[in-house]
Amino acid sequence: MASIEDLFKVVKSRFMDDNQHTPATKDVEIPRDLLFKCPRCGGVFYNEEFVNALKVCPKCNYHARLTWQERLSLTADDGSFIELNAGMKSLNPIGFPHYEEKVEKCSEQCDTNEAIVTGECTIRGYRTVIGIMDSHFMMASMGSVVGEKITRAFEYATEKGLPVVMFTSSGGARMQEGIISLMQMAKTSGAVKRHSDAGGLYITVMTDPTTGGVTASFASLGDIIIAEPKVLIGFAGRRVIQDTIRQRLPDDFQSAEFQLDCGFVDTIVERGMMRKALSGILKLHGFPKETIAR
Amino acid sequence: MSNLTAWERMEVVHHKNRPTVNDYIPALFTRFMEFHGDRCFGDDAAIIGGIGLLSSTPVTVLAQVKGRNLEENKRSNFSMPHPEGYRKALRLAKQAEKFRRPIICLVDTPGAYCGIEAEKRGQGEAIARNLYEFMTIKAPIISIVLGEGGSGGALALAVCDELAMMENALYSAISPRGAASILWKDGSKEREACEILKITAEDLTNFGVCDKIIKEPEGGAHNAPEQAADSLYEYLTEAVGRLSAADEKSLLEHRYNKFRKIGMFTE
Numbered sequence: 001m002a003s004i005e006d007l008f009k010v011v012k013s014r015f016m017d018d019n020q021h022t023p024a025t026k027d028v029e030i031p032r033d034l035l036f037k038c039p040r041c042g043g044v045f046y047n048e049e050f051v052n053a054l055k056v057c058p059k060c061n062y063h064a065r066l067t068w069q070e071r072l073s074l075t076a077d078d079g080s081f082i083e084l085n086a087g088m089k090s091l092n093p094i095g096f097p098h099y100e101e102k103v104e105k106c107s108e109q110c111d112t113n114e115a116i117v118t119g120e121c122t123i124r125g126y127r128t129v130i131g132i133m134d135s136h137f138m139m140a141s142m143g144s145v146v147g148e149k150i151t152r153a154f155e156y157a158t159e160k161g162l163p164v165v166m167f168t169s170s171g172g173a174r175m176q177e178g179i180i181s182l183m184q185m186a187k188t189s190g191a192v193k194r195h196s197d198a199g200g201l202y203i204t205v206m207t208d209p210t211t212g213g214v215t216a217s218f219a220s221l222g223d224i225i226i227a228e229p230k231v232l233i234g235f236a237g238r239r240v241i242q243d244t245i246r247q248r249l250p251d252d253f254q255s256a257e258f259q260l261d262c263g264f265v266d267t268i269v270e271r272g273m274m275r276k277a278l279s280g281i282l283k284l285h286g287f288p289k290e291t292i293a294r
Numbered sequence: 295m296s297n298l299t300a301w302e303r304m305e306v307v308h309h310k311n312r313p314t315v316n317d318y319i320p321a322l323f324t325r326f327m328e329f330h331g332d333r334c335f336g337d338d339a340a341i342i343g344g345i346g347l348l349s350s351t352p353v354t355v356l357a358q359v360k361g362r363n364l365e366e367n368k369r370s371n372f373s374m375p376h377p378e379g380y381r382k383a384l385r386l387a388k389q390a391e392k393f394r395r396p397i398i399c400l401v402d403t404p405g406a407y408c409g410i411e412a413e414k415r416g417q418g419e420a421i422a423r424n425l426y427e428f429m430t431i432k433a434p435i436i437s438i439v440l441g442e443g444g445s446g447g448a449l450a451l452a453v454c455d456e457l458a459m460m461e462n463a464l465y466s467a468i469s470p471r472g473a474a475s476i477l478w479k480d481g482s483k484e485r486e487a488c489e490i491l492k493i494t495a496e497d498l499t500n501f502g503v504c505d506k507i508i509k510e511p512e513g514g515a516h517n518a519p520e521q522a523a524d525s526l527y528e529y530l531t532e533a534v535g536r537l538s539a540a541d542e543k544s545l546l547e548h549r550y551n552k553f554r555k556i557g558m559f560t561e
Contacts, residue, residue: 085561093501093558094492144557151554173445173467175476178491179503182445182467183556186453189425190550197430213467215418216406216446221426235418235446236408244408254413264416 038062040230054271056229063228063271065208067110068117068134071167075275076121076130083119085152090114090145094178102176106137115140115170118153120162124279125289129157131166135209139171142214146174147184150218154191154200163201163287165278168219172212185217192221201285203278206233206256206265220264224281226274227256227265234259300488300497303462304470307441311516313523315342315357315400316366318440321523322530323348323355331382335415338379340371340407341451343386345395349531351538354390354433356383356451357400360441374407377420380450384424391431396534399437399451404469406447421450428453429553430546434537438508438526439463439495455537455549458506458529459495460522462514465503466493502556506533 036050037043041060050057054074055064066074072081089107092099107113115137121130131153133140140146150166157164173181192202204222208231215235227233234254242249252258259265269277283289298306306312319326323346330337342357358375361367383399390397406417428435437454443465459465468476470484473491477483498504508525515522537545 087561089560091558091560094490094497096490144559148557148559175468175473177467177558179465179467179493179498179501180556180558182449183503183553185422185446185449186425186429186553187556189422190429190453190553193426193429194550213446216421216450217425218422220416220419220422234413235406235421236413240408241410241413245410249410253410262414262416264419 036064038064056271060230061270062230063208065135065169067136068112068132071132071134071207072117072121072130074271075123075132075165075167075278077123077125081119081121081130083117084156085118085149086113088113088145088149090143090177092176093144093180094176096176096178099176102138110134110137112137114145114149115142116146116149118149120156122290123165123282124275126279126282126287127162127290128278128282128287129153129160129162129164131164133167133169133207133214135169135171138174140169140214141171141174141181142184142188142217143174143177143181144184147181147187150184150188151191154188154195154202157200158191158195158198161198161200163203163282163285164195165203165205166218166222167205167207168210168214169207170210170212170214170219172214182213185213188218189221192218196221196223201282201287203281205269205274205278206231206259208232211235211237225264225266226269226277227259227267228271228274229256229268231256233265298462300464300491300494301485303464303494304488306462306514306516307464309514309516312360312441313515313519314360314362315402315440316359316362317519318400318523318526319346319355319357321520322346322527323353326355329386332378332385334381335378338371338376338382339369340373340375340403341379341383343382348396348398348527348534351534352393352395353534354386354395354397355400356386356397358403358448358451360402371407373403374405375403375447375450376407376412377415377417380406380420380424383451384427387428387431387433387435391433394433396434396436396538397431398530398534399435399454400440401437401443401448401451401465402440403444403447404442405444406450421446424450425453429550432542432546434534434540434545435549436530436533436537438530439465439504444469453549453553455545455552456505456533457503458508458533459498459504460508460515460526461495461510463495464493465495465498466491
């Protein structure tokens, strides 16, 4: 028995010796931003490939979340964007613990005061009011500022006779603003109604994820509702439903494709075709193409 | 009574003998007739809709149904409406508009139902549509939170000219349990969350959300249901008379501004 043990020792020490001669591969570090792991299919890709594909998963076509800057540059004509109400900042209406710090931190990270950026721009020459929600900012939950900016965007569009394009993405109402956040659902829906009654065109583009109080208010009220492929769209959270019914939900539950099947989305448009689709709809509604460079 | 904490009020609201719409409707209205169905998918027993007389005025009643026992709760799904419930409410509200009938919404729900079927039939869209349409319905709308006002599921019947709350009623964007599980990853801390969220009638009056607090009998409405119904009746007859006298344009302008002005921010 002793001889066998010795044999292992010899083998072990030989490997250890080997290790000293050749550098261990485990020491090689892969930079974090080199790879992208798709949250939908779990596929791993070089980040460069993913970014070149407009942040669309090369394997499953999941349209990943964009920052507001990325979305704006993919949508608006270069240099055409004029921001509205950029300086608006939230307060702490119900005195929620650490709310100000959280907002401040997100503002720095996302380079905007709040979870939505609104303004006016042209899309392939067609003038429109635009709103872009950024889920990197507190999951783009809707508090006073988000509600107010959306409401003002619709009121501005109503006054100027302009269409509205809203890129929605949100976790829902902003818990930290309590009942005030819930009231933003009524406020924004009221503004959409007035814009609509005045004959205004409203296009919703649902992006990942459009859920909760945003789905249950202005996001679902577009004259035309477009969704990006494979994104999450729904009212109640997946976990909440699973807890209620105590069974696993199918993987495609609450996907854009599911909502198309159920009749809540007009059409699904690939990210690379979005500008064309939006400008096409604006043209079909008789809006003039601007010829003067802005 | 007015010194109760939010948590204590929550206990009052959940008292097994707290009056529900099944108690209030016969006490408030005469000749009440229930009308069913959304004319599209089906009927949702979580919302009762119908017409009755308030004193001598015909009114449309939309009411969320908490059961008084397990049997009733099973039928009304513990007052968690499906999309067809909200669509029935909208259908009857449009009908009320046509015949210039005031609309009275009795709100009492933990929230809109969360389930596969509700999602498939568009829970989000149904709520959104109600917020959108109720904003311009040309008839006076009065909403009263009787017990629980649970988030969007309550708001879908609470876009109104005047929002009243029973003294112990609560109205919140998120359930205290839900808030606790997000905040502290621990749903059992709902008691703490209850106080932080500011969800009592008094809090909501301070925020300009609640317009009128209706006094409850000592200890809560369950101690003297008739007395609670009397206070509610008195308020309703006054409010319906007053709002019916207002001209249509200023009524709608006032309704829009009621919600338009809510929000706190700097520029």
